[in-house]
Amino acid sequence: xxxxxxxxxxxxxxxxxxxxxxxxxxxxxxxxxxxxxxxxxxxxxxxxxxxxxxxxxxxxxxxxxxxxxxxxxxxxxxxxxxxxxxxxxxxxxxxxxxxxx
Amino acid sequence: xxxxxxxxxxxxxxxxxxxxxxxxxxxxxxxxxxxxxxxxxxxxxxxxxxxxxxxxxxxxxxxxxxxxxxxxxxxxxxxxxxxxxxxxxxxxxxxxxxxxxxxxxxxxxxxxxxxxxxxxxxxxxxxxxxxxxxxxxxxxx
Numbered sequence: 001x002x003x004x005x006x007x008x009x010x011x012x013x014x015x016x017x018x019x020x021x022x023x024x025x026x027x028x029x030x031x032x033x034x035x036x037x038x039x040x041x042x043x044x045x046x047x048x049x050x051x052x053x054x055x056x057x058x059x060x061x062x063x064x065x066x067x068x069x070x071x072x073x074x075x076x077x078x079x080x081x082x083x084x085x086x087x088x089x090x091x092x093x094x095x096x097x098x099x100x101x
Numbered sequence: 102x103x104x105x106x107x108x109x110x111x112x113x114x115x116x117x118x119x120x121x122x123x124x125x126x127x128x129x130x131x132x133x134x135x136x137x138x139x140x141x142x143x144x145x146x147x148x149x150x151x152x153x154x155x156x157x158x159x160x161x162x163x164x165x166x167x168x169x170x171x172x173x174x175x176x177x178x179x180x181x182x183x184x185x186x187x188x189x190x191x192x193x194x195x196x197x198x199x200x201x202x203x204x205x206x207x208x209x210x211x212x213x214x215x216x217x218x219x220x221x222x223x224x225x226x227x228x229x230x231x232x233x234x235x236x237x238x239x240x241x242x
Contacts (some may be wrong), residue, residue, distance in 0.1 A: 020116055055147040055148055057147075060205040
């Protein structure tokens with residue numbers, strides 16, 4: 001999976017491209033958590049536009065990042081989820097704690 | 102169509118999760134599935150293989166055997182590991198139940214398999230392994 005960070009003030013936008021599974025989630029979370037630990041962001045925007053695949057490891061990944069940014073008093077929003085990404089997001093009920101646009 | 106099948110084995114490395122689901126999807130393409138049906142199968146296979154990697158073998162590397170059979174319009178996928186087994190299969194199937202929350206497991210693996218496939222059977226024995234049998238009928242076009 002390919003990650004792109006776009007920083008704008010206190011907002012960190014993360015564009016995910018490719019496949020979000022157990023393997024890629026484990027690699028990506030290290031990079032993202034390092035960014036968040038800098039302490040300057042209070043909002044994480046996860047952009048799923050370029051995502052071709054997601055399974056339940058992707059849900060665990062999003063909840064994990066939600067917990068990390070919440071420790072810094074921040075929040076998460078998910079944008080550009082396509083139909084197949086929405087299917088698993090809806091099934092997980094993650095929309096109750098994380099905003100999905 | 103004559104009964105068709107493919108069987109392959111992979112070491113339980115997380116990097117192989119992507120290959121396993123793509124290989125099953127490629128085999129299924131003979132049945133001319135919709136994009137949505139292919140996505141359902143890929144996702145379910147990914148869940149079963151990920152379970153084998155994380156839970157079946159924990160931190161060790163073992164073998165995962167994946168076999169796919171086509172019977173008429175139905176695809177049957179079997180994902181089998183020879184690892185530690187599941188102590189309580191019914192408990193493991195409960196949505197949001199996980200033995201590894203510290204690894205950011207959502208506990209949704211079996212729920213996804215059951216929702217995305219028509220039929221899921223889990224056979225498991227302690228220290229022998231786990232076999233997940235999943236079936237899905239592909240719509241005729």
